[in-house]
Amino acid sequence: MVGVGGSSPLATTRILSKAGLIFRPVFISKRFTNYVNVIPRIIARSEHSISRSNIDKGVLDILYTLARSGYEAYLVGGGLRDMLLGLEPKDFDVVTNATPDQIKTVFRSRCRIIGRRFRLAHVHVGDKVIEVATFRAQSDERGDRLIDDQGMVRRDNIYGSRDEDVWRRDFTINALYYNIEDFSLVDYVGALDDLNAGLIRLIGDPALRYREDPVRMIRAVRFACKLGLALPKETAEPLPVLSHLLAETAPARLYEEVLKLFHGGQAACVFEKLREHGLLGGLFDQTEFCLQQFSSWSAIVIPAGLKQTDARIVSDKGVNPAFLFALMMWEALWTALECDEGSPVHIDEMLKMATTVLNEQSERTSIPRPVIQQVKEIWATQLPLITMQHKAERVLALPRFRAAFDFLALRALAVPSLQKDVAYWEQVQLEHPEWLLTALSNQGSQQMQSDIGEAHSEKRDASKRRRRYRHR
């Protein structure tokens, strides 16, 4: 673990305290009315514990190269914050006064400029890509910024200085700078105070900052869970009121944020906090609707499923976005079908409704096509898991068998009658591990579709009044 001496948050507090870095209540007004004139607190290398030995070599190389080329260069953001909390940094962000084009000139073929809303440089070091941003400014009078009539920033490419950049950052704990010139920390906003106090505070007026970029609302929840920090009243209060703004955010961006929220190892906490602060409906409106119904399936199964996701991440097992969406949207599917979870339903009817429900979700969090396809496979395979037990080898060969089986086991938490089916498939897998291995070489959704179709025709109702698939 990288960190302040590889220590825990509590130990870090002690280290900072020893170093004289536990400050009294912040001396700078939290409203930051006269931004540019705020004088930052400089914490010299001898007074803090961020060591170059804990910083990725490639990142150091970028920082030094920028400095040698005559630019300012700082480490910022989550990597720095995580190190101060004694956590392993996920990534490192670099910020400089060089513009994206100047960064490109410095790093040439190692650099690509990306983004439209925010132009950024991606610099390649070995097999890693490091994000190098240019200081951004506050003023509305210069450059390329577009704010819509809701106050949301749609495009933002106005460059500035460090003194300006800091006020554009979301939370105080994300607004520290590590200066490669003298290895000092630069703190304008009482970031170290808030890290020590374990608080997530917006820089500036919370409601205004959430309106500018509603994703900050879910970032607050993510950091609260990831870092074990609290959301004080002023951070939390606007959340339920402004949750609806998430619907205005670009769906592709929200899809990425959903993966960060639920595949970061704290999905169960995130789910609970999104609900607590009225934010879940902004991301999964159909799921939130289901959760509000009496005796909701989702209320039992989603938290249990997310705990399993977290456990998989802890043990370094893969996690699949399709499983997440299958879990989140399953009850919505049955609500749309207007029947109880697991009622007899025709496969075609189920798949048609799955398309409707998932397309509606895609308007919030644009789900990539292959993921939609896999969600449908996990769902559709629930049927043969019940009705084709006499053809176990063929069912094991279905492309999403493992995920579908795990999903069935979760469903059984809310529907005890499924427990015998779970036990059956557990037994089959124990007795015939070779069937699963063979199945790996026999994948493809078309195969599954035809298998399910065959099962369906076997179970056709004698009267042929309406073909229905008995699900349980």
Ligand code: ATP
């Ligand atoms: P992590 O990488 O652990 O998810 P992070 O804080 O580094 O957390 P990034 O998305 O990598 O998050 O962003 C880097 C930095 O850019 C942040 O620490 C913050 O200072 C700033 N930032 C990111 N997103 C926003 C935003 N929506 N509004 C304002 N500042 C932001």
Ligand code: MG
């Ligand atoms: Mg980061």
